[in-house]
Amino acid sequence: MSSFEPVIGLEVHLQLNTRTKIFCSCANQYGCASNTNVCPVCLGLPGSLPVLNQQALLSAIKVGLGLNAQINPFIKFDRKNYYYPDLPKGYQISQYDFPVAKDGFLNIKIGDQEKRVRIKRAHLEEDAGKLVHDNSGSCSLVDFNRTGTPLIEIVTEPDLHSPQEAYDYLNILKLTLQYLDVSDCDMEKGSLRCDANVSIRPVGQTLLGTKTELKNMNSFRAVKAALEYEIRRHEQVITAGGKIVQETLLWDDAKAQTQTMRSKEEAHDYRYFPDPDLVPFTVDHKLIDSVRAELPELPQAKHIRFLSQYSLSEYDANILVADRGTADFFEAAVKEYPSPKKVANWMAGPVLMELNDRKMSIYELKISPASLIGLIKKVEEGIVSNLVGKEVLTFMLNEGKNADEVIKEKGLSQVSDDSALLVIIDEVIAQNPAVVEQIKSGKSNAAGFLVGQAMKKSGGRANPKKLNELITRRIAGV
Amino acid sequence: MSISKQDVKYVAALARIDLSDGELEGFTQTLAKIVHYVEQLQKLDLDNVKPTSHAVPMGNVLRSDETLKSLTQQQALSIAVEAKDGCFKVPLVIE
Amino acid sequence: MNLPQLTAHDLLDVFKSGKASPKEAYEDVLRRIKAVDPKVKAYVRPAKNQPDFKGGFQIPIALKDNLCTKQEEITCASRILKGFISPYDAGVVEKVKKSGGAVLGFANQDEFAFGSSCETSCYGPTFNPWDLQCVPGGSSGGSAAAVAADEAVWALGSDTGGSIRQPASFCGIVGLKPTYGRVSRYGLIAFASSLDQIGPLTKDVRDCALLLNIIAGYDERDSTCVNEPVPDYTKALVNDVRGLKIGVPKEAFAEGLDAQVRVSLEAAIDLLKKLGAVVTQVHLPHTPYAVATYYIVATAEASSNLARFDGVRYGLRVQPARARKNALVDMYEETRSKGFGAEAKRRIMLGTYALSSGYYDAYYLRGQKVRTLIKNDLDEAFKVCDVVLTPTSPTVAFKVGEKMSDPLSMYLSDIYTIPANLAGIPAISVPCGFSKGGLPIGMQLMGKAFDEEMLLRVSYTYEQNTEWHTRKPNL
Structure with a gap:
């Protein structure tokens, strides 16, 4: 019915899981007592100076390569100047014209079609502190533990044309980042955050409409909901002959609507200039190649390989690839017992159920690929039934024993006598x-x-x- | 180009400096003189000149990803204008 | 024995001979401060923490009020930092303490080092020990005056556009700005990060070499501090300039140069010639643009460096009596308006302007490009000479108040010193005469990057063959 086409661009901020902060040697750790992971540098004390964390740079290059982007051979850091109480220096160290990576892409699936979502740039910057709202309502409190957490900002081109596409892109992006092992990507903890820009235009028009910027979405589902809401709002305003005002809006998840910010937004003039406290960096082929050599197989490539190499169903391949640990576990198990379909059934079924029940990752389970195969063999040999096999698995996970031991101890072997x-x-x-x-x-x-x-x-x-x-x-x- | 009262007002706001009318007048005058003086740079042909950020060329200065001791909360807050509940206390922030 | 009058190297001999102890020297200097500082006002604050007199050189030292020192109030001579107690030591302060340095107190300066006269300090001006009607120069005016008045054996200052050399010249002592990156800036409250360097202010060239030995060297906390070996600078103190090439830029002796300064400089050049140096003319065509370039680049960096003084965490916080915008913005504006003096506000606004949307290319970027040209000029000059010689300042010390109403004329007094900061090269000022009114005149020598040794050698030779450095002001 709609004669409008939405145009969406996404900005994702990702906290890197380095040991220390980006420009100082304080621990990069979540959940500590307020203002305990701080030092003269991240508190912005007079005279303090930043020094770049090598691992942050390597992780950023890794992200760039994982997003199929070009790594800039010359990179530098710039100051973005603005005032906010959680920003101790009165500027954020970020990257303006020479980001770590540019011109990348990720593919999403629309039906049977693959669509390329272009990634404009990925740059390194420092996170700000956290404002804690005081119960008295008469003041605010600042905790600077988060200040200086390494962030990589990943910006798409406005290539997304529906909330669903945005949702799909975010999922594949998150999965890719998880494979790269650069972040825990936990939106609840704020280690992955997403802002969205959205505008609409009449179908067929190339000129972009006025956009609004959406913030404060705490899940991918919320991003989708906020975009759906905002697109409807744009359509209503424009259809009624009104004009969209370019502004930043906050998503209110409880009320399921976007709201104008209460603070009056000023015209931004960030006065970017090269940070004279930091020196430029050259990234040569040797370094890029060494990072590339350590890149894991990424989810989309793995998915394709699983389909062909193991003749898995689309469904099984999806489930196995959705977590790097699960996929690795599956492959190790198949090496022990070359019946991929059976292993996949066990992985996608009982094992995954146990993972979900226990809210654990596969690495945390007390089971090895060999011991799972031990169990599968018992079932195939008729020593235990399928049903009892699942029970055996539960015992194995609880007690860290192998199938043989569990079956013997609990007397679970099948009665054929x-x-x-x-x-x-x-x-x-x-x-x-x-x-x-x-x-x-x-x-x-x-x-x-x-x-x-x-x-x-x-x-x-x-x-x-x-x-x-x-x-x-x-x-x-x- | 010359700096106007409006420009001075704008940069003062950006720099979070509140100027009285008298100050605005005075700063506009002295700044106009200085800006006029630095205008001489406009005469130079700089098309093929690379900018210098650091006179002594340096690059690739990195730190290994190892933690060092942070300040304690007490040390951190010892500098605070006002502290409350382990945090720096500031006027109410409106989003 | 008048211990405060001695140079550091003489004092070390005295300590070695056992004729006096470091503690006696320290206390004698404190007595000297008590006697003359009410007139000179070189210090803004005595050190709270007394030295322990254990090991090392134990030379009584004055620190500029912008060098963070643990458990001491450090303010950059600004109201906005009043009450700030540093929880850490600057890299150079660590080194000074490790050398046994006995910190006397913190020396006055222009607020945030914004000035060439020490008059923009929130504590009021320091006075020139040679003529209390005159300024000591700036911004390290307190450090220079303290050394000249024997209120410190030596001192540390910082130099962004001449802030060590010009006051050294005005006060008749030796001041060195090292090569950018030679000394750690960690803990130096920044004015302009790409130009700032910490350096020694001393009674003679040997002391300069000794103090540089203490403060030079790598610090992994400063990305711009180079990891190059530090020579023993006292080895450069050779009384011989035969065959060395001294470049004299034509531009340096153009209009605006005080006649008495010119005469002194020409005499100095003649003496160096007599001592066997070869004097050649060099051309620095872009140095006339140095002041304009500097006031764009330095203020732009400063406007950003000073953004952290916002009342949120430390130092001053003022809430206006009447609400204007909202509590937070009102606090920012009132704090910064009350906390900064007029010159600081002017430079912050100028720098903000140079970086602001629509003006960046015309000002900041252009400034960075002219900087390249000025550096190229000096690189060319050093192809044909070992040092470049100029006056340190176009005039001798001027009267207190004389230039306060005309910021631009104040800026122009840095015309000879600014190029070394823009090019990152080392430069030294040594006494080379006195005006008829009895005010000191300084000679500046600039050298190639990391060739402080050449500067020390030439100035040592000059000093060994002159008496200027032995004169003392009457206080």
Whole structure:
């Protein structure tokens, strides 16, 4: 119905997981007592000076390469001047005209089509401190622990044309960054933050409409919701003959609407200039190649490989690739037991369920690829049933033991011994004369009921094939 | 180019300096004189000249990613104009 | 024995001979301060923490009020920093303490080093020991006056556009601005980060070499501090200039140069010739643009460096009586308006203007380009000479108040000293005469980057063959 096309650009700020801050040797750590990870440099004391953290630069180059971007051979840092209580120096050290990386892209899927989202630039900068609102309501409090946390800002071109595309881009971006292991990408902790620019224009028009900037979205779902809201608002304003005012709006998740900022926004004049306290950096091919050599296989490449190499379904490949640890675990397991489909079923099913229940990453589980294969083999060999296999997995994870030990200790192995099963079968036959009659009169599928009953009595440990066989024989022989 | 009262007002606001009317008048006069003096640079042909940020060429100065001792909260707040609950206290900030 | 009158190297001999102890020397200098500082006003604050007199040189020293010193109030002579107690030591202060340096107190300066006369200090001016009606120069005027008045054996200052050399010249002592990056800036409250250097103010050239030995060297906390070996600068103190080439720029002796200064400089050149140096004329065609370039680059950097003084964390905070915008913005504006003096405000606004939207290319970028040309001029000159010789200042010390109403005329008094900062090269000022009124005249020597040794050699030779440095003011 809509005759408007939304145009969306996203800015993602990512906190890097370096040990120390970007320009000083304070710990880069979340959740510490206020103002304990601070020093003269990150407090902006007079006379203090910044020195760039080597790891922050390497991580930024890694991000650049992971986003298919060009690494600038010459990079420098600039001062962005503005006043805010959480900004101790009265300027933020950022990068203006020579960012670490430029001209990258990520692909998203729209139906069966791949769409390229261009990434304009990725640059390093320092995070600001945190304003803590005081209960009295008469003052604000500042904690400078976060000041100087290394940030990389990743800016797209305005290539996104729906909230869904924005959502998909953010998901693939986050996954890529997680693979690169440069950040925990935790939006709740603020280690990944996203601002959005949005405008609309009549379909077919190339000129961009007036944009608004959206802030304060705390999840990708909120980004999507804020964009949907804002696009509707733009459409209503324009359709009613009004004009969009270029401004920054805050998303209110509870009210599900955008709101104008209360503080009056001034015209920004950031007066960028090269920071004379820092020297420029040259990034040569040797360095780029060494970082590139350490790049992991990225999710999209891995997904394609999983489909072809292991003949996995799209569904299984998606689930396995959605976490680098899970994918690595899967491949290690397949090496031990070359039946990818079976391993994938176990990974995407019971293992993933355990991960979710325990809110853990695969690395934290007390299980190795070899021990999972040990379990899968027990199931395949008929030592335990599929159902009991899942139970065994739970015990394995709880106790850190292998499948063999768990099955032995808990006596969970499948009962295939005829004499033991016949005792149960005879009980079931005696308790269900009517069903026995049905079977005798030719309704052989009624045997399934008896198998189920017998299985229940065995505590799930009976071998179902064997049960079926014995019941049929027993009834036929009576 | 010359600096006007309006320019001075603008930069004063950017620099968070509140000027009285008298100050505005005085600064506009002295700044206009100085700006006029530095105008002489406009005469030079600088098209093919590279800017110098540091006279002594330096580059690639990096620090290894190792923590050193930070200040304690008490040391940090010892410089504070006002402190409360382990934080620096400031006038109410409106977003 | 009048200990405060001695140079540091003489004092070290006295300590070695056992004729006096470092503690006695320190206390004698404190007595001297008590006696004459009410007239000179070189100091803004005595050191709170007394030296422990254990090991090292133990020479009584004055520090400029912009060098962060642990557990001491440091203010840059500005109201906005009053009450700021530094929780850390600057790199040079660490080195001075390690050398046993006995800190006497903190010397007056122009507010944030913005000035050439020491008159913009929030504590009021320092007076020239040679004539109390006159300024001591600036911005390290307190440091220079303290050394000249024997209120310190030696002192540290900082030099952004001549702030060590010009007051050294006005006060008849030796002042050296090292090569940019030779001395750590960590803990020096920044004026213009790409120009600032810390350096010694001393009674003679040997002391200058000794103090440079103490403060020079790598500091990993300053990205712009170079990791180059530090020579023993006293080895450069050779009384011989035979065959050395001294470049004299034609531009330096053009209009605006005081006649008495010219005469003294010409005599100095003649003496160096007599001592065997070869004097050649060099051409520095872009130096006439140095002052304009400097006042763009330096103020732009300063406007940003001084943004941190906002009342949020430390120093002064003032809330206006009547609300204007909102509590926060009102606090910022009132604090900065009350905290900064007129010259600081002027430079902050000039620098903000040079960086502001629409003017960056015309001012700041242009300034950085002219800087390249000025540096190239000096590089060319050093192809044909070992040092470049100029006056340190076009005039001798001027009267207190004389230039306060005309900032531009004050700026122009830095015309000879600014090029060395823009080019990052070392430069020294040594006494080379007196005016008829008894005011000292200084000679500046500029050298190649990291060739402080050449400057020390030429000035040592000159000093060994003259008596200027032995004169003392009557106080």
